[in-house]
Amino acid sequence: MCRVGQMLGTQLGLSTIGVLTCLVSVIISFAGSWVVALILLGLLPICGILMMLVARFASGVDPQVEETHATAGKFTAEAATAIRTVRALGAEEHTLLTLSDSLDYVCRSKAAKSWKMGVSVGLNLMLPQVINLVSFWIGGISVQFWSFDSQQVLLTVFCMLFGTISVGLVAQHIPDSASGYHAAMQVFRLIDQVSEIDAAKSEGCKTLGDGTIEFRNVHFWYPHRPEVRVLRKLSLTIEKGQSVALCGVSGSGKSTVVQLLQRFYDPQAGVIRVGGQDLKDLDIAFWRQQLGFVGQEPMLFDMSLEENVKYGYPEATEEEVREAARAANMDYALSGAVQWTDRIGLRGEKLSGGQKQRCAIARALLRKPQFMLLDEATSALDAVSESVVLQAMKTERVGKTTITVAHRLSTIQNADKIFVLCHGRLLESGTYQELMNMDGSFAKLAARSL
Ligand SMILES: Nc1ncnc2c1ncn2[C@@H]1O[C@H](COP(=O)(O)OP(=O)(O)O)[C@@H](O)[C@H]1O
Numbered sequence: 001m002c003r004v005g006q007m008l009g010t011q012l013g014l015s016t017i018g019v020l021t022c023l024v025s026v027i028i029s030f031a032g033s034w035v036v037a038l039i040l041l042g043l044l045p046i047c048g049i050l051m052m053l054v055a056r057f058a059s060g061v062d063p064q065v066e067e068t069h070a071t072a073g074k075f076t077a078e079a080a081t082a083i084r085t086v087r088a089l090g091a092e093e094h095t096l097l098t099l100s101d102s103l104d105y106v107c108r109s110k111a112a113k114s115w116k117m118g119v120s121v122g123l124n125l126m127l128p129q130v131i132n133l134v135s136f137w138i139g140g141i142s143v144q145f146w147s148f149d150s151q152q153v154l155l156t157v158f159c160m161l162f163g164t165i166s167v168g169l170v171a172q173h174i175p176d177s178a179s180g181y182h183a184a185m186q187v188f189r190l191i192d193q194v195s196e197i198d199a200a201k202s203e204g205c206k207t208l209g210d211g212t213i214e215f216r217n218v219h220f221w222y223p224h225r226p227e228v229r230v231l232r233k234l235s236l237t238i239e240k241g242q243s244v245a246l247c248g249v250s251g252s253g254k255s256t257v258v259q260l261l262q263r264f265y266d267p268q269a270g271v272i273r274v275g276g277q278d279l280k281d282l283d284i285a286f287w288r289q290q291l292g293f294v295g296q297e298p299m300l301f302d303m304s305l306e307e308n309v310k311y312g313y314p315e316a317t318e319e320e321v322r323e324a325a326r327a328a329n330m331d332y333a334l335s336g337a338v339q340w341t342d343r344i345g346l347r348g349e350k351l352s353g354g355q356k357q358r359c360a361i362a363r364a365l366l367r368k369p370q371f372m373l374l375d376e377a378t379s380a381l382d383a384v385s386e387s388v389v390l391q392a393m394k395t396e397r398v399g400k401t402t403i404t405v406a407h408r409l410s411t412i413q414n415a416d417k418i419f420v421l422c423h424g425r426l427l428e429s430g431t432y433q434e435l436m437n438m439d440g441s442f443a444k445l446a447a448r449s450l
């Protein structure tokens, strides 16, 4: 953006001045010796084209260099944000090395190109001198043979010189405008990118039917990793008001099910229905309003604790915020240990893991969603805190659907139904007791305390 600004700001202004000065100079030069003016005018475009060619030769934007530059920037930002992890792993040296490798490449490529820049600037400075030389030469001839007086000739010569210098001024900015153009193209490409699942588009149905969620023969893989089949022929039904649990070993596709429900992706085959209606036909913004999601690593923002809780529902009253905080057992906020107005740092770094999770739970509860998605949402809580939260949620969730992904038995024991996933397939389903009686993979998982 900075480059686009550069191109459109000062440089555009200077270029306009250059072009206008050139035009005015040419017009005035005809008031002197029109023969000299005509001859020099013939030279002016040649001069301009030459300068432009030279500048273009120097300015070629190498996409690889641009990309390496961007990657280095991203890498620096990432390392700076995760500086504690970098320090804890003693990876400062390695990080610096990786960074200096990419910067070295950028440096080398730019240095390799610098002679072109030098030649270009040199030629740009030389051309007015050549014009100077030619002007005075022709000026001399026109005084001697074409009966113009020296005043007329000097007027024309100096005006034309001004004109040439102005053309040079415009040509000098071509390298910057080339890289500005390149940067602008990238920005436009990003803006023009059409999102397949666009929540800004208000289209589709805004009814939920009976609210039953149904996965029918769903096959799914992440678009950038098609070789890993994440869900295979997954079919399951969750009735409205039920509290269900998803369990299975890590990597079995539980979080993926939750993400599909939030419609961050669409399944490649099969269908997800809500109230008998394809999820794709629902208005996305409306559907996401019905969802409350809490993840294992809750994303909080660098604003006050209260603003974080109100993030998805800014018009909430103070009473509603306190109520959600009580339900999520945010004792640290209710007791005043952390003030509601305290900023909680980048990604909530001033809170402990459990405090962050409870803040995220309160944020989700405040919206009073019809469907609650808890993806290992209480994993950072101690057993006492967890049971308080679960108890509070039990009263909150009456008539609402809750989908819980959890590794602790205590969290899922009371679920109406438990689905056991393995490599994206549904292995078993039933209540806790039914699954234990089955003595299958759930019983084995449970024996290892999930
Ligand atoms: N964003 C992603 N891009 C590509 N592959 C992913 C992504 N997220 C998860 N996966 C892959 O999908 C599989 C299932 O992941 P996930 O649903 O997160 O498992 P679980 O939550 O059960 O531990 C894993 O093999 C994982 O490597």
Ligand SMILES: [Mg+2]
Binding pocket: 254, 255, 256, 375
């Ligand atoms: Mg997961």
